Amino acid sequence: MTKLPDNWPQVSAALCHDWLTGMRGGERVLEILCEGFPEAHIYTLLADPSVMSETIRSHPIETSWMQRIPGISTRYRSCLPLFPAAVRNLHPPDVDLMVSTSHCVAKSIQTHPHTRHLCYCFTPMRYAWTFYDEYFGTNPAKAMLAKPVLAMLRHWDLQTASRVDRFVAISKHIQKRIQEFYGRESDVVYPPVDTDRCTPGRSPGNGGYDLVVSAMVPYKRVDLAVAAYTKLGYPLKVVGVGSKLAELKASAGANVEFLEWQADDAVLELYRGCRQLVFPGEEDFGIVPLEAQACGRPVVAYGCGGALETVADGLSGIFFEEQTETCLIDAVERCAAEAWDPQRIREHAKRFGISNFVSGLADSMQRCLS
Numbered sequence: 001m002t003k004l005p006d007n008w009p010q011v012s013a014a015l016c017h018d019w020l021t022g023m024r025g026g027e028r029v030l031e032i033l034c035e036g037f038p039e040a041h042i043y044t045l046l047a048d049p050s051v052m053s054e055t056i057r058s059h060p061i062e063t064s065w066m067q068r069i070p071g072i073s074t075r076y077r078s079c080l081p082l083f084p085a086a087v088r089n090l091h092p093p094d095v096d097l098m099v100s101t102s103h104c105v106a107k108s109i110q111t112h113p114h115t116r117h118l119c120y121c122f123t124p125m126r127y128a129w130t131f132y133d134e135y136f137g138t139n140p141a142k143a144m145l146a147k148p149v150l151a152m153l154r155h156w157d158l159q160t161a162s163r164v165d166r167f168v169a170i171s172k173h174i175q176k177r178i179q180e181f182y183g184r185e186s187d188v189v190y191p192p193v194d195t196d197r198c199t200p201g202r203s204p205g206n207g208g209y210d211l212v213v214s215a216m217v218p219y220k221r222v223d224l225a226v227a228a229y230t231k232l233g234y235p236l237k238v239v240g241v242g243s244k245l246a247e248l249k250a251s252a253g254a255n256v257e258f259l260e261w262q263a264d265d266a267v268l269e270l271y272r273g274c275r276q277l278v279f280p281g282e283e284d285f286g287i288v289p290l291e292a293q294a295c296g297r298p299v300v301a302y303g304c305g306g307a308l309e310t311v312a313d314g315l316s317g318i319f320f321e322e323q324t325e326t327c328l329i330d331a332v333e334r335c336a337a338e339a340w341d342p343q344r345i346r347e348h349a350k351r352f353g354i355s356n357f358v359s360g361l362a363d364s365m366q367r368c369l370s
Contacts (some may be wrong), residue, residue, distance in 0.1 A: 010098060013039075014099075014148050016100040016109045018104040018106045019046050020061070023053055031056060045105070046072055047067065052114075094114055097369060101120045107164055119167050157181075169188050171190065175188050186363045189361050196354075198268060208235060212240075214243055224324075225278050228328040233258075245258070280328060282305040289311055298316060303350060
């Protein structure tokens, strides 16, 4: 159970999350909110109880009509144009506080006039505002059909931003996006990293491999890491599943091992044993590099986005400036040549621990309610 600060709001509350189809960083945030508001109902477009934690599953969960579509849990992203209508179908009660955890449509839930709405924003709707080429650019026909839909979604997303009383961004990088796309100010509260659980192993970094932990989707740029290590020849273990997995496997050399989905405890041991973690994409924040750093392992990261706030260049990792094989290989070799101090790396990561998250979020909720 997360220890809550004295100023955690003692009010009636409801929670809204985009969808519940897995346990990733956003769902870890939702878990803490569930602990903080044990009576709160959760509102979401769709939910698969089999992949939720017990903490989330123990709360009453209200879903939209999308839940009744056969096979929706694996096909929901293809239903993007339906999301605005689906979120309109959610009808929360007249509570004191609504907390939405949103990267798509949760922030657009309609609340009662009395209810104050705080949005913990992972990013403004990524599909509509950013990473357009990564999602649609490789398929000209799909890109052409998507343009009017995305224009509609941007207009709707901007309009419904007014339903939020206070925004909280997960990073300064996202704070800038909220200002650019919505014209709104926001607090910054970094997401929680379980630094009590993520700790160095007895003999950290002696496993003779580097590590990628990521969803296998285009914008994560796992393809760059696979290509670079195929050329480099050093062992690389890749954890994760997604739409690009088969393509990545086909392009990889024998030194690249795909472990697909792994349980949390197995990932923890992989962090502890790796020489270094490789983080090749542009992320809004990035929990994975901080989990690796909490285990005392250095990170090779693309020097853009949230990584600039979570990796300390020269202290806990090394940046590469261009997403090319040459730049990544150079950074990997420079990182491997350094004599890293696992304890200093861990101390850096501890600044992003759970206690700092709940304290910062409580402050923002109190400002929202005042």
